[in-house]
Amino acid sequence: MPIEDLARSDAVTADPEAPVADLAATMEEESVGSVVITVDETPVGIVTDRDLTVRVLGAGLDPTEQTAEDVMTDDLRTAEPDAGFHEAASMMADHGIRRLPVSDGDTLVGIITADDVTELLADEQQMLGDIIRAQRPEY
Numbered sequence: 001m002p003i004e005d006l007a008r009s010d011a012v013t014a015d016p017e018a019p020v021a022d023l024a025a026t027m028e029e030e031s032v033g034s035v036v037i038t039v040d041e042t043p044v045g046i047v048t049d050r051d052l053t054v055r056v057l058g059a060g061l062d063p064t065e066q067t068a069e070d071v072m073t074d075d076l077r078t079a080e081p082d083a084g085f086h087e088a089a090s091m092m093a094d095h096g097i098r099r100l101p102v103s104d105g106d107t108l109v110g111i112i113t114a115d116d117v118t119e120l121l122a123d124e125q126q127m128l129g130d131i132i133r134a135q136r137p138e139y
Helices: 020-030 049-057 085-095 115-137
Strands: 032-037 042-048 100-105 107-113
Touching: 020 032, 020 049, 020 085, 020 100, 032 107, 042 049, 042 100, 085 115, 107 115
Parallel strands: none
Antiparallel strands: 032 042, 100 107
């Protein structure tokens, strides 16, 4: 299954100059744990809720003086929309990331998260459970 079938097409984005306080507010408003940092429509980094906690608060920095560029992960991993589910999950596991932006060439087209993958697997397990329950005798 290609990840374009699973990825959210409404990835939340911000510019590198965005203040981290704005990023935190956006994460709260949008109920997301990350903001993809873009220049035009090209993803150049990502800021997660953990980045804000560890790289700003944990480091004792003043959040009003930090921007996305100051705290973002800039060695960004992305996947193409036609990448398979297994390929995306392997990339996430190999690099220890929970959020994987999806890019068509240099253009951000979505994002897939570990939560999305987990939800898909849970749905598949539920369907298998339904099949098993339908075929076994009652106890």
